[in-house]
Amino acid sequence: MKRLILILTLLAAPVWAVQPDEVLDDPALEERARDLSTGLRCPVCQNESIDESNAGISRDLRILLRERLVAGDSDEEAVQFLVNRYGEYILLSPTKSGANLVLWLAAPVLLLVAAGVGYASVRARSKAKAPETLTDAEKARLEEIMRS
Amino acid sequence: MITELGHFALILAALVAVVQTVVPLVGAHKGWRSWMALADPAATVQLILVGFSFAALTYAFVVSDFSLRLVFLNSHSDKPMLYKISGVWGNHEGSMLLWVLTLALFGACASWFGSNLPASLRARVLGVQALVSVAFYAFILLTSNPFLRMEVAPFDGQDLNPLLQDPGLAFHPPFLYLGYVGLSMTFSFAIAALLEGKVDAAWGRWVRPWTLAAWLFLTVGIALGSWWAYYELGWGGFWFWDPVENASFMPWLLAAALLHSAIVVEKREALKSWTILLAILAFGFSLLGTFIVRSGVLTSVHAFANDPERGVFILVIFGGFVGAALTLFAVRASAMEAKGVFSMVSRESALVANNVLLAVSAFVVFIGTLWPVFAEMALGRVLSVGAPFFNAAFSPFFVVLALILPVGAMLAWKRGNLRRAMTPLWPVVVLAVALGGLAFAMQTGRSALGPVGVILGVWVVGGAAMDLWQRTGRKGLSDRLGRLTRLPRADWGKFIAHSGLGVTIFAVAGLMAWEAEDIRVADIGDRWQIGIHEIELRDVRQEQGPNYITTKADMAIFRNGREVGVVHPEKRFYPVAEMPTTEAGIRNGVLRDVYLVVGDPQTNGGWAVRSYIKPFANWIWGGSILMAIGGLVSLSDRRLRVAAGAAKRRTPAGGVPAE
Numbered sequence: 095m096k097r098l099i100l101i102l103t104l105l106a107a108p109v110w111a112v113q114p115d116e117v118l119d120d121p122a123l124e125e126r127a128r129d130l131s132t133g134l135r136c137p138v139c140q141n142e143s144i145d146e147s148n149a150g151i152s153r154d155l156r157i158l159l160r161e162r163l164v165a166g167d168s169d170e171e172a173v174q175f176l177v178n179r180y181g182e183y184i185l186l187s188p189t190k191s192g193a194n195l196v197l198w199l200a201a202p203v204l205l206l207v208a209a210g211v212g213y214a215s216v217r218a219r220s221k222a223k224a225p226e227t228l229t230d231a232e233k234a235r236l237e238e239i240m241r242s
Numbered sequence: 243m244i245t246e247l248g249h250f251a252l253i254l255a256a257l258v259a260v261v262q263t264v265v266p267l268v269g270a271h272k273g274w275r276s277w278m279a280l281a282d283p284a285a286t287v288q289l290i291l292v293g294f295s296f297a298a299l300t301y302a303f304v305v306s307d308f309s310l311r312l313v314f315l316n317s318h319s320d321k322p323m324l325y326k327i328s329g330v331w332g333n334h335e336g337s338m339l340l341w342v343l344t345l346a347l348f349g350a351c352a353s354w355f356g357s358n359l360p361a362s363l364r365a366r367v368l369g370v371q372a373l374v375s376v377a378f379y380a381f382i383l384l385t386s387n388p389f390l391r392m393e394v395a396p397f398d399g400q401d402l403n404p405l406l407q408d409p410g411l412a413f414h415p416p417f418l419y420l421g422y423v424g425l426s427m428t429f430s431f432a433i434a435a436l437l438e439g440k441v442d443a444a445w446g447r448w449v450r451p452w453t454l455a456a457w458l459f460l461t462v463g464i465a466l467g468s469w470w471a472y473y474e475l476g477w478g479g480f481w482f483w484d485p486v487e488n489a490s491f492m493p494w495l496l497a498a499a500l501l502h503s504a505i506v507v508e509k510r511e512a513l514k515s516w517t518i519l520l521a522i523l524a525f526g527f528s529l530l531g532t533f534i535v536r537s538g539v540l541t542s543v544h545a546f547a548n549d550p551e552r553g554v555f556i557l558v559i560f561g562g563f564v565g566a567a568l569t570l571f572a573v574r575a576s577a578m579e580a581k582g583v584f585s586m587v588s589r590e591s592a593l594v595a596n597n598v599l600l601a602v603s604a605f606v607v608f609i610g611t612l613w614p615v616f617a618e619m620a621l622g623r624v625l626s627v628g629a630p631f632f633n634a635a636f637s638p639f640f641v642v643l644a645l646i647l648p649v650g651a652m653l654a655w656k657r658g659n660l661r662r663a664m665t666p667l668w669p670v671v672v673l674a675v676a677l678g679g680l681a682f683a684m685q686t687g688r689s690a691l692g693p694v695g696v697i698l699g700v701w702v703v704g705g706a707a708m709d710l711w712q713r714t715g716r717k718g719l720s721d722r723l724g725r726l727t728r729l730p731r732a733d734w735g736k737f738i739a740h741s742g743l744g745v746t747i748f749a750v751a752g753l754m755a756w757e758a759e760d761i762r763v764a765d766i767g768d769r770w771q772i773g774i775h776e777i778e779l780r781d782v783r784q785e786q787g788p789n790y791i792t793t794k795a796d797m798a799i800f801r802n803g804r805e806v807g808v809v810h811p812e813k814r815f816y817p818v819a820e821m822p823t824t825e826a827g828i829r830n831g832v833l834r835d836v837y838l839v840v841g842d843p844q845t846n847g848g849w850a851v852r853s854y855i856k857p858f859a860n861w862i863w864g865g866s867i868l869m870a871i872g873g874l875v876s877l878s879d880r881r882l883r884v885a886a887g888a889a890k891r892r893t894p895a896g897g898v899p900a901e
Contacts, residue, residue, distance in 0.1 A: 114761050114762050135626045140484075141482060186626050186628025186630050188625050188626065193617065200605070201639075204605055204606065216590070219584050219590070220583070220585045222580070
């Protein structure tokens, strides 16, 4: 029984993220591969990059990416090669084109709008006059305090 | 039997909540004191009932009563006791029960500690709080009942997800819920204030402790989750911008903004309608987070109990509460007249800037999180928004926030003087830039991330310290030291929490910039170098745990040829759930963690082994804990209690109703 469980363990064990045998000999090329693979999503996992993922397909993608780099592709060409095959879903950083511009411009535009509103409201406050008289309720309360 | 009683108590609690909603709200509207007064006993009774219900479910887990469907699905008789108990909330139904328990707990606390509130406000707060509870009781009883029985009781259970069988994760959900649900309290206060048509300094003071409590629980909950990811997932990542992490991070950002804007309401009677809006949005984001986790709209590592029907139900709750609240806000916001006047350069303006940055950053996270859903539905494009986007779009907000924080904290209320505020800060600027330069000179790479982190961290921590020191007056050193100990706790809380933020910012930048990694195949007895350390693989063996089997390695860590420790990274396999997990071997250090992971055996001998140096890793959570402690210290400030006493006297017993 124990032996069976052991065999099961080995079968079910995940393939490891970035196996030693995948690592390229050229350290500069390997570093580029690592940088690129942190930006590519594992197609079958939940929000993991292929650099972190244990899935078999991530291993395939890592190896494919390294093959393209060794073949002399630029970073963009290598990524495009993978996107052409697996779709833009694998880009963890969405393209800065078309409708995605809304996403990318959201931060600066929202900041400008919010800063404008904030500035306007602060300006209004700095121009406003402080209420100088007490309200009726406050007068009554003051009287009550003075009497007691 | 106990299970049925628990089920019955839950239904009773739901009925009590209905009464607690209707009677006090009507009473407050009509000015009937006896109707309003019903809210207090109802809140306590509701807590007792739902508490009993929760205890009954916990009992079923403890004794492994597999006739209960939930226990069968999420427990196992071999499981250690801690995880039998944490299994109660490690699943959808049980976690929703914890959710309503927390709602009732906050309601009861508002009743117990709220004797200083005007009767009508208290009745309305408790009424709105109970209304939120009613929605969630309906959700539990109609879609996710934890008390369903099996027709035939199985012999043993299916075990809890092994990833959840971990001390760090056992307490991660309860803290998060205390945070999420704590924001329901500020929501109730906001709605009650809108119903009353009155927001004043006193309201700001009453709502602040609840915000502070919710925020500090969220801080602890998020930090626990991040810490767990660090040691459990096997590559030492601490934040993934996962939809569910974002779901907890958005309310945290908004709660932080709310915390600061409520100060302005309390001290200066300005920013009232904005504060109300923030309170509504913060709880809205909590509900949205619940929706994201439970509906399966977004795939995520956390997704559990995905069920479209439940998703729709929560979406209705979310839409109902936020929609109604915003409508009420639109009708009543004009009544919130600002009183305080302040100039462009003032503490108030700085806090407005803080709110702008925090709120916009929360919306950036929001858009990034939901963009894939939008793109798929509206554009037909299947795409991902991951860490690279968030790092680029979100981080600048915290850089700017860290830059203005020390200056803003130093500015005077009403009318500040920038030059005067900066005078004591110049030494901090010099120190920060000098240390940043030093870091740049010492590092090998060309990345600016590390030095920028050093500059920001030193600037925020040093600025907070200088701010505290400036409060001690201008006399001699001994006099100032004496005063330092007598400063209000709120000042200390501010110092500690702001320092914590600085520490966390520094640590995140430092870890990302100076991390080192080594991947190799190692045979038993191999030794290799990483950074200033040497690692030796001594042994790898199989062992049997209580409900798992494990591959365990002995790895020794050397420094300057001297052995400094042995760690035992593991690869576990849980046969019942058929899931593997990794347990990294971590040697914690003040300046760096050595993080070792053992992988698969290789076909031609040896083991895949990964070693990392994680600089300043512990500082990330240390900073978070500091933030939480700062919140706690501030919460214990005497001022809140003094004010409580003063407000009590102001409400005459049996006096005239508010309307």
